[in-house]
Amino acid sequence: MLMRVHARPIASALPLRIALLVLWTLLGGAARAQLPAAKAMQAYNMAQMDMKSKKYDAAIKGFESAINVLGPLVREEPRYRPAVEFSTYNIPICQLQKKDLDEAVNGFRKYITNYPDGQFFRVAHVLWADIRASQGKWKEVIDVVFKVKDDRALTAQERLVIFQLWGEAHFNLEQYKEALEPLQWVFRNGPTMNTRIEAAVLLAVCLTRLGEFDKLYEFVPKLYKTSAKFDLRLQMALLEEGDTKYDDGEVTRALLLYRLVYYKSQLVTELNKKITEAKRQHAILTRREADDPQLGTQARQLERILQTLDEQLKQLAEIPDYDAQLTIRLANCYFDLDRHLEALKLYRSIYDDNPSHPLAQQALYRAFTAAFAMRDIERALAEAYHALDAFPGGEFWETLTVNVAIIHNERKEYEKCIAICERALKVKPDHGLADNMVYLKGYSQFMLSRLEAAMTTFELIFEKYPKSSFLQPAQYWHALGFLYIPIYTPAREEFQEFLSRYTIGALVEDASYRVGVALYGEGKFGEVADVMRRFIGKYPDSILKSEAHAMLADVLASDGQLDEAVENYRLALPPAVNMVQVDYAMMQHARTLELEQKYEDIIALWRQYLITYSEMANYTEALYWIGNSQRNLGRLEEALNTFYEGIVKYGDDARGYGVDSMVMDLKAEFNELPDITASDFQASTEDADRVLMVSNLRDRLRQELAAAGQARKQTLQLRLATLFAETSRDVAVRQSMANTVMTDANIPRSAPVTLAFMGREAVQRNNLAFANKVYDYFLEEHRNSDLVLEALRGKAETLLKQNQTEAAAGLLQELVNRFAMSEQAAWAFLRLGEIELQRNNLAAAQTAFETLLSVKEWRGESWAEALYQLGLVHMARKEWDEAFVIFERNYVLYSGFPRWAARSFLKAAECQERTQRPAEAVKVLEMMLQTELVNEQAEAAEARKRLAELKPS
């Protein structure tokens, strides 16, 4: 703020006064003083001319001379007073022009002292204050201003300058509160926009410093439409106060201040513009000052502005680049206020504007956190990957990779989780959170059923991070891996080891239960019962309590303790936390009752189940059990009605798997119908009743098939079409129905029973592509169906036909894991063994065949084939004797399966030949050709040929 007033135009008053003096001289005057006074007046006049010609020293001399001579005469000759007063005033004016500022101030003081009623009294104050302002002597400025600020005689211009200086002085003394009154006055009363805006800047700084936000925002919108907004004092005040407010937790206020701050780059540009403009104006004023001395004040004002601007520019140069910091602070405010989208955009802009900025990494990381806080996980992942790609191995690599891995894990995106874990460790082998990454990788592998890979990964934690907090869960999952493979003994041992190490936590509870499961797998049922009883006692609130009761019941049932088993199935229901647990207990309970042929109890059990669990219940399964029990009780009509109602009511729900069971049963019923019409039967016979009832049902279901088509119940329609396609005796009808069912469009509409039919038909028609589609959809959508076994086998067979052994092996493994005791599992073990044999993985092949041979229930052709294959494994190892023993055992024990016996004979003979025992080989071949049925096999020709070679005579 600089002086904004011009000295009262002295020259304008002069002609009149000179004329008076001349007149006074002409009239004679005091004779005593006349001569020196006249000379003094001449000197005075000369001084004024010198002043105009900028000869200030001469002018001062002239004025002093006038004062010296005329001063003492004033009392007697008052006519000299004006000249003396003007001289007293003009001396400091000249000194001011000479830049003798202190002298000028002394001169003004002298004038003020001598002429308290003088016409320059107020302007002398103004100039005094103005000089001290230009010297930065602000306290003196205030003292001076206070002498006149309330003087009513001040002109508007003088008042304006007085208030400007007053405000500026307090401002510069950081007395912001005191500065408010004068600055507000100038803002309200300033005659020009520039004057008002200049005041507004200072006012805004004061209000900012004082935290007077309400008043501040009265000015800011107006101020920000002018270039005054680039004032560095204002900008620094906003920034500093913003920091203070943020640190004090006043985030909204900090935000309001930060928002107004300009970036350094913008300020430098704008300050340079203002300096150029001020210099241009200063040059004009300086040129014109000679013609109009009053412009000197304006020039001084501009000089001070230029000085301020230069200082600001220098200060700005010394401030480190704060642009990105400012953006971060703004973004932090938005983040803290839960306005994450704005935060994200600001963080992101730092990187986008300058990817190599030192804060760019932090900014991208924060962008990720903002997106995450928005719960926009897709965006969070995109930001995270962007950050990872932009700064591989960077400052936030570890935190980001772990977070990304956790997100993928929670979203069950296990492949992606594994990929990020591997990438994280590859880029930064000394990853600070490596144990976490390894654990997440292992967990994901486990969830993808890559059990062996998962276990290997968990072993890494055992070896490399034995002190990690992930050791405990890694050990748990490792043991569970064994359980799921399934290799029960090491699983049990590891769980027991786990329980000896740890005593508390959810995993301990879980492991306590898993020990029992492993023991069950080992066939140690007695121990299972003990473990489960202990578990139930120790963890009465466990979510596994229901499963523990069910397993205990399973064990008891297998031991023939059916009543106790049934009791435990009942006990499994109240603690059940989900319907899976309820349905398992129900199913096992029903099966146990079925063993005892307690069909009424089964019906009552399922009816109670439907009442208790109502809308959560598996209706179709319950109805199937009820219908099946009714049939077993000989109440066929009731049973068929139950099936009919079940099919019609729930048949359009593809996940109503009980309907599939009903369809399968009805398929058997329909296929048993004699190939005659019902009317051919005698109505009195039981068979006739049965045929009639089944025929009636068939007719009703035919009608339902038509109705389902009209009602667009496509799943029901396809289920019924499947039933009739599979039971029709008319090949053309069957073919036509099958063709109707087997379309791509029908795949997603079909229930498992239809899909299984489609798959079988496709394989039969050698349409493997369609079979693949069907099975893929089945396995994707209906893994909980009882018919999934057929899908797994069908898909595996299809893959084997296409030589995709790797994929087939995966499905076969799943089949044996999930349906360990089924006939299909025996078939799967055989195929798995074959695959391993082909790969020359002889140990794995041997394990597969020996596993099959360990299951008594599979005794029969499966064993015969397994033994033959086992013999081949030994032959591959050139263990001829061991192989011979196995082949011999096979054709001795399993001659009832001539296909495998014949092959075993041939291989046994070959083993004898390989051990240079041709006579023994001949004996084997002769025995083969003498064995009934075996000698009818295709292999017999080969045997004869070989025998002829061995016995040429």
Add this chain to the structure above:
Amino acid sequence: MNRLLRLPLALFLGLISLASLAGRAQEATVIFKDKRSWEVEIVGVKDGVLKMVMKNSNTEADTPVGDVAFLRFVIPFDENEVMKNYTFGEYEKAEAVLADKLRPYFFHLAFENNILPYVMILARSQYWLNKFAEANATADRVLRTVPKERPEATEAALIKCLCLHATGRSADTERIMAGLPTIDRDAEVAPIYWYSLARLHLTTNNVVQATENIANIVAFAGKDFDWMPPALYQSAEFHLAAHRFDVATQICQEMKLAAKDTPWQQKALDLLPRIEQEKKAHELRLRREAEALAAKAARSPLRRNPAEAASATESLLKDATEGNR
């Protein structure tokens, strides 16, 4: 090349009477591309020729439009007064002067000139005064005459869009927006552009995109006191719709200052009780849902998983008490 014709003034004026619609001539300095300049009174343009009267000689002259680099008009009003009025939000005063004085100059906007900034002030003032038809007409005049590449043309198109939004014709804006050049984040017109895009997206119920555009203004146009207040208000409404009540409240509180002395300040104040009301209703709804869930759980034959039950309760309570996350 320039041609200077010396014809009787009356005849000259007669010749261009059809082309000159301005009524009376405007004083200006014509600055040619070859740096020469003439002090003239502009009469009009006909057939690619600028017609004028030389001020010093009172003779007629014309020159091909292509030779003119700039027309520096003698501004026919007190520039300082207009700027002061506009800056201090006294749009009515600014508009009254500009609407009256600028009319004859609309015909010369195709030239580079010193009048265009005032035309833009007129358009903005009319928009802020809710004189949408007038603002639209002013914008149209700019669009008809100012080359498309000029930022003023972009701003005029955006003002037009806003007028269309304000008069319920948002659908018409799509074509205009599509024809705009790429607008840089730091461009002066960026806030209007984002605001207009947000309005357009709202007409198609694309709240996600609308939110993105409003967030652009809030994040990057903090010093724009024209567009920040409506953007903040819209942002508060978005948060309210998403049940982030505390954030909506915070924005409204912020607007007491950030939108001071604007109509948006009052709108924000009016929104506060609605937020409170909806917050209570939402909490009540959540509480009822929680109670219903608890009742259902109590009726269920299944025992609740203690861990899941705890987290579900926590989550419901959190939603009920915070409601804004």
